[in-house]
Amino acid sequence: MASSSKPFLGLLLSITCLMQLLMAAAADPPPERPCEKKSDREMRYMFSQWMAKYAKQYSCPEEEEKRYQVWKDNTDFIGGFASQTEISSGVGAFAPQTITDSFVGMNRFGDLNSDEFVQQFTGFNSTGFRAPLPTPIPPQHSWLPCCVDWRSTGAVTGVKFQGSCASCWAFAAAAAIEGLHRIKTGELVSLSEQVMVDCDTGSNGCGGGRSDTALGLLASRGGVTSEERYPYTGVRGGCDVGKLLSGHSASVSGFAAVPPNDERQLALAVARQPVTVYIDASAPKFQFYKGGVYRGPCAAGRVNHAVTIVGYCENIGGDKYWIAKNSWSSDWGDQGYVYLAKDVWWPQGTCGLATSPFYPTA
Structure with missing residues (x-):
């Protein structure tokens, strides 16, 4: 009899333990999951x-x-974009390749929301903007190579960083003059953005400005001094008139406007030299752009940022894109550059790049 009761007692103990565990689980909240x-x-x-x-x-x-x-x-x-395919490194190495749609990645702007980013790191000021009369490229210069990249010929300085001063307009103008000077003389010199920030009364220093007024100022003075002689500080200071008027490292005699909303005319101009353009850079996808061909989104009919087009490519059977040098450091984008879709169906171009292009003359 005693031996037959042992299984029954064991079963009873098991049921009792199970009931205690269930009661404890019901009484206490579940622990945090590690x-x-x-x-x-x-x-x-x-x-x-x-x-x-x-x-x-x-x-x-x-x-x-x-x-x-x-x-x-x-x-x-x-x-949310992690599943997109990243591009190969060939584009950044100045080699024309077929590249994918754009993708994004973390960069130095990660602690800013879109409004803060646009306020601090763009800088085109449209107040009083009236584009000069355009200068069409003559018909005898209408042949276009399939790809142009002024970086590969040594006509583009390293990517710079404007900081939180809204001076993109000065950096775009300086890059265009640097390219022209290299093409004309064979010498590549890093030119001063600070002289434009300090001295261009048609702009508002770190409060925003325009590449065309900066080019007009330098043309009226005959040229621009070097970055070494008039270094960038990222704040607007008093104009050093002596350095504005003399000691120029590159000459500027004037500037011309590319016919607006015409990507073929823009390509004709870029085939000859780097060109400044205004674009819309307000989308979060643009803020965290990391590579590939950027097709949007962009705000319709609005531009707020200046960059320099230093080339383009029309791959047979592949993507067409503009190569734009930015001023947000080499950490942003594809080593500091953005590849904007070329020959889109709307006349203003991707993010408005064809609305108001300019290039310096010497």
């Missing part, structure tokens, strides 16, 4: 690494937390 806590730790660690990479410092813990939340939102946005 993976959720780890994910938050990982995100904050990634943010700290990002801060260290770009030497980011914030005024107080509250501001740092605010920037962390913006950075996390931007990281989530970038993650």
